[in-house]
Amino acid sequence: MNRGVVLSVDDASAIVFTSECRLVKVSSRKGVVLGQEIIIETPKAKPRTESRMLRPLLAFAAALFAVIAGVVISQSILTTRTYAVLSVDVNPSLQFSLNKDLIVTDVQALNADAGRLLIKEKYKGLTWEEAVDAWLICLEENGYEEVGDVLISAVMPEKDALLKTQLMLFKETAGQGEGSKAQIHIIYSNDGNVSKSAQDNGLSVGMQMLVNQSAAQRGPWTADNIKATPLGELVRLLAQDGQMDQTRITVNHTTHNGNDETDPGDTTKVIPSNPSGSKETQPTEKTIPSNPSGSKETRPTEETTEKTIPSNPSGSRQTQPTEETTEKTIPSNPSGSKETKPSKNP
Amino acid sequence: MNGQPISEETVLLAQEGDVQLRENIIAGSIPWVKKLVRKHTFMIYVENTDEFSIALDALNTAIDRFSAEKQIPFRTYASIIIRNRLIDWNRQRSTVSREQSFSDLDTGPIPYEDRLEDSTSGIAFADIESEDSMIEVEYRLSLFGLKLDGLVDHFPKQRPTLLFCVRAARVLSDDPALFEKTLEARRLPVSEIARRMGEPVKRVDKHRSCILLLAILLQSDLFLIRSYVAILEKEAKL
Numbered sequence: 001m002n003r004g005v006v007l008s009v010d011d012a013s014a015i016v017f018t019s020e021c022r023l024v025k026v027s028s029r030k031g032v033v034l035g036q037e038i039i040i041e042t043p044k045a046k047p048r049t050e051s052r053m054l055r056p057l058l059a060f061a062a063a064l065f066a067v068i069a070g071v072v073i074s075q076s077i078l079t080t081r082t083y084a085v086l087s088v089d090v091n092p093s094l095q096f097s098l099n100k101d102l103i104v105t106d107v108q109a110l111n112a113d114a115g116r117l118l119i120k121e122k123y124k125g126l127t128w129e130e131a132v133d134a135w136l137i138c139l140e141e142n143g144y145e146e147v148g149d150v151l152i153s154a155v156m157p158e159k160d161a162l163l164k165t166q167l168m169l170f171k172e173t174a175g176q177g178e179g180s181k182a183q184i185h186i187i188y189s190n191d192g193n194v195s196k197s198a199q200d201n202g203l204s205v206g207m208q209m210l211v212n213q214s215a216a217q218r219g220p221w222t223a224d225n226i227k228a229t230p231l232g233e234l235v236r237l238l239a240q241d242g243q244m245d246q247t248r249i250t251v252n253h254t255t256h257n258g259n260d261e262t263d264p265g266d267t268t269k270v271i272p273s274n275p276s277g278s279k280e281t282q283p284t285e286k287t288i289p290s291n292p293s294g295s296k297e298t299r300p301t302e303e304t305t306e307k308t309i310p311s312n313p314s315g316s317r318q319t320q321p322t323e324e325t326t327e328k329t330i331p332s333n334p335s336g337s338k339e340t341k342p343s344k345n346p
Numbered sequence: 347m348n349g350q351p352i353s354e355e356t357v358l359l360a361q362e363g364d365v366q367l368r369e370n371i372i373a374g375s376i377p378w379v380k381k382l383v384r385k386h387t388f389m390i391y392v393e394n395t396d397e398f399s400i401a402l403d404a405l406n407t408a409i410d411r412f413s414a415e416k417q418i419p420f421r422t423y424a425s426i427i428i429r430n431r432l433i434d435w436n437r438q439r440s441t442v443s444r445e446q447s448f449s450d451l452d453t454g455p456i457p458y459e460d461r462l463e464d465s466t467s468g469i470a471f472a473d474i475e476s477e478d479s480m481i482e483v484e485y486r487l488s489l490f491g492l493k494l495d496g497l498v499d500h501f502p503k504q505r506p507t508l509l510f511c512v513r514a515a516r517v518l519s520d521d522p523a524l525f526e527k528t529l530e531a532r533r534l535p536v537s538e539i540a541r542r543m544g545e546p547v548k549r550v551d552k553h554r555s556c557i558l559l560l561a562i563l564l565q566s567d568l569f570l571i572r573s574y575v576a577i578l579e580k581e582a583k584l
Contacts, residue, residue: 005570007480008494011436015494017563017571021508021578023494023501028437034430035480037570 002040009034080105084156084163085195086128087204088135091231095204096131104131110204117142129170149231151185153206158190185235210234352420357412375405386432397432404431418485426481479567486562489532492555501556509582511553515560517542525565534558
């Protein structure tokens, strides 16, 4: 605070001799008269310097905020963007939208039964495996105790490796639970058109793949009648000759025309039942299994054959050739029955 | 009397109670007063304006307050009083309603004590310096062709320069003879001041207007301003 004596005053300004012995001109104010000592508001300069300092800081803060907001928004867009579509056909059927982290971002009921049971919030934020498990548990809890065939289908980018690996692992481990009789079939496609076609036809991506395969094989199923067909029968379509052997399906499929369900190119593949998940799908003709089990064609020894009787499509339980295991797994013989038992003890 | 200087004796006689002489002074000053009002209002016909009434009232006040001791010619003194009243009127009118007439302001200006109580007025709690002292400062500056408006931009901003000017002004004001000689000559004795200070003449000459103002202020009755300078000198141990 500074004081000063008014030496001169006019309509707009006053000349003041300050207590610091300086002569300054200030804006005239109400009630000020000549010779009066007034208080001069000198701090005016201070806010100016502050604003000079503050302005670049504010600009920097605004720029930083914009960058952070941009990153957050883009990250949010990226994380919520649908990376892959995964359907679970049990009838009731569901379809999950997955982000790049393979987390469920959206769930869609594909028929009325599913719509009745589905609580979307229960599945959002889960990994797809957790979501599938939760859905199967939900079905069991709601009277679908005898879930037989489960078709898990996925449409993902061609360069994806993680989801394919996870699908194979899921295939290996699923249906192994005590009392579980679910037979898991997994197919996938890298063709994004499959999901578009599925959406247009009101089908799951899995069903759309089956429709495509049926069309390739000149089968009877179309988008109109496939919904009315039991899933078990449809899975035989996957196996082409009515066999449910996953390996044979893969072999036959690739042998057939080297194509997939969605595109006569190579976009759709059936995950092999081989637990290794290795490249048995590529050397097609050479690996057609001669034994009815259709599995373990890479282990031709007597001992191995005995142990690896493919009562389990995953082939992971060679050392436990029990009844229970056989029942739980997808039958390796074409009929899909339990004739696999005699092969255990030749 | 129109255009002729009014003698000090006439004014003093009017001040002492010669009503006829007072009326004569006022009547004779009307053309001059009109000229001042025209200059202030930028109007040609001012006889019926509030400003003209205010100016005549200020002239009457000037007759009452005139002092021969100040050695300020009555016309100069009265013209400053009239100008100040017209400025006050303008400022007062701009803050009140523009449609309010002079007769509405019969209550007069707001008392100083009331203004002190108004926290928004920015008025410090100190004695008001007399208007006559301010007029004297203005008149003395005018003798050197200086105006306060013009001095603001040339007043030293740096403290060492300001202290130098204060020292020079003190040399001048502390010697009444030298100060009177300066007023009579209407010229700052630069060489004498430089010699007494032991500083280069050029430096004193460079800041002569500031030195003159400070010296005039130190020689005035403006107690507050003199105290400001004294505090500065004490702080600087001059």
